[in-house]
Amino acid sequence: MAGRSFGERLTAAVSARGPLCVGIDPHPALLEAWGLPVDVSGLERFALTATEALAGTVAVLKPQSAFFEAYGAAGIAVLERVLAMARQAGALVLLDVKRGDIGSTMAAYTAAYLADDAPLAADAITVSPYLGFGSLEPALKQARSTGRGVFVLARTSNPEGGTVQCSRGADGVTVAQSVVDSVAECNRGAEPLGDVGVVVGATVKPGELRLDAVNGPVLAPGLGAQGATAEDLRRVFGEGVRAVLPSSSRDILRHGPTPEALRSAVEAARESLVSILPQMSSS
Numbered sequence: 001m002a003g004r005s006f007g008e009r010l011t012a013a014v015s016a017r018g019p020l021c022v023g024i025d026p027h028p029a030l031l032e033a034w035g036l037p038v039d040v041s042g043l044e045r046f047a048l049t050a051t052e053a054l055a056g057t058v059a060v061l062k063p064q065s066a067f068f069e070a071y072g073a074a075g076i077a078v079l080e081r082v083l084a085m086a087r088q089a090g091a092l093v094l095l096d097v098k099r100g101d102i103g104s105t106m107a108a109y110t111a112a113y114l115a116d117d118a119p120l121a122a123d124a125i126t127v128s129p130y131l132g133f134g135s136l137e138p139a140l141k142q143a144r145s146t147g148r149g150v151f152v153l154a155r156t157s158n159p160e161g162g163t164v165q166c167s168r169g170a171d172g173v174t175v176a177q178s179v180v181d182s183v184a185e186c187n188r189g190a191e192p193l194g195d196v197g198v199v200v201g202a203t204v205k206p207g208e209l210r211l212d213a214v215n216g217p218v219l220a221p222g223l224g225a226q227g228a229t230a231e232d233l234r235r236v237f238g239e240g241v242r243a244v245l246p247s248s249s250r251d252i253l254r255h256g257p258t259p260e261a262l263r264s265a266v267e268a269a270r271e272s273l274v275s276i277l278p279q280m281s282s283s
């Protein structure tokens with residue numbers, strides 16, 4: 001992959017297209033709502049329609065791998081086409097796979113998603129640090145050397161997330177905060193933005209985490225279907241956090257199947273976000 005870092009590429013994409021990540025989550029209920037069969041042909045129509053409609057306008061698309069894996073090899077083949085189509089239309093692709101394993105297995109996941117010649121190569125992936133932050137090293141290293149990114153789950157949007165993530169170590173620091181601090185260490189000194197992101201749900205309590213030193217993107221899922229609003233983004237992330245990347249899946253996708261309606265939903269979401277997070281504005 002060409003010389004620019006992921007941090008540079010993301011900064012350029014957000015500045016050109018605005019601060020929004022749209023998830024491609026082909027839920028069976030959404031396929032039905034679009035009048036499609038819940039089988040691989042419906043998956044293909046849904047995923048390619050959404051990608052074709054949005055990849056030319058949204059900074060980041062985030063396909064959720066599980067919804068493709070559910071259909072086996074044929075579903076993965078559709079995911080490969082989504083990745084190629086999105087890349088062709090200029091969107092960055094954050095493949096949501098939430099991988100995390102012992103270092104040697106993590107190296108295999110790295111080869112699957114972050115190598116230039118991998119059929120499922122993406123611009124970035126989501127990873128879980130809960131086998132120890134150090135176990136992510138193969139992915140962090142490979143991302144850095146190939147101009148790709150890694151988004152590390154810190155404080156997730158689901159109600160159960162706090163059980164582990166809010167527990168405190170002997171130093172009194174929460175598990176989620178220690179993940180954020182490790183990410184900040186990886187990104188220290190990077191310009192204009194580091195390659196390692198954190199994932200912090202827009203649904204979490206304001207003030208739970210100190211994010212000012214992250215120096216990388218903060219992916220904020222949970223808008224819409226999980227109850228968070230644009231106003232919650234301001235409450236949770238404040239004015240001081242750079243590079244918040246709000247993410248929405250069902251709340252955009254439910255407007256399909258027409259490409260125009262999908263794009264209007266994106267436009268409406270983007271407008272509400274630009275006024276809430278002016279520091280992310282493209283102008």
Ligand SMILES: O=C(O)c1cc(=O)[nH]c(=O)n1[C@@H]1O[C@H](COP(=O)(O)O)[C@@H](O)[C@H]1O
Pocket residue numbers: 023025064096098126155156157158199200201221222223224225226247248249250251
């Ligand atoms: O890593 C993620 O993207 C993620 C992290 C998190 O804390 N919460 C969360 O909802 N997600 C993903 O973001 C998407 C949210 O979808 P919607 O609730 O439909 O917008 C799903 O694909 C989730 O797997």
